[in-house]
Amino acid sequence: MIPRFRAWDKNNKKMLGWKELDLTKELGEDEITIFEPTGQFAQPMYFYEAMQSTGLKDKNGVEIYEGDIVEFKYPYDKRIKTKGIIVRNDNKACFGISMKETTEQYELYRITAENYLSVIGNKFQNTELLENE
Template structure:
């Protein structure tokens, strides 16, 4: 059984927290900066759950784990394509319809690199 992994973007600190740096408890996401938080002693700040991203469980061609909100690139019929990983239709897809593949490469995410996505 695979345990889901998450990461979270703190919009105020402009910082990404990894799975080991967050605590998800009582429908809240808490930043565990410095490892000071414990489930029985939640002090600090919470992160809006819309900035919580789940791992797809897949890795790209460089062995980088792929998460929701990652921007990926890949080549299809000699054309370089870009897209954003989303959870839609009950699965992780790129741009809502492209299956994720090991041939893709993570080039950033929409929070740390908003310039990678168009409005």
């Protein structure tokens, strides 16, 4: 799998997709280059929040990225529904679902994503989705 990313532009408050990004590293500085219809320009990484794709899709075929808010039905009891945020678990080299009601993360697997998850937003553009959780 080739890693795919998207980035939240902190200044302009907009999400930049994979096709709009070209990540470069020059002379020891981290820069992100954004291709615009009028040309290209470079900005330091701290102006952006980069998020990696999990390589998985939800039950509706939507690609799942870090920072996505998902609605989740528990495999062992499909009547129980909750929301969580997709996070990277560096200790296990995998992605997980972080839920407010537990300190543990539910590990994200293809079978879970394809059958039980729906991406309903992301933590930058849809903060209201997690306010009452």
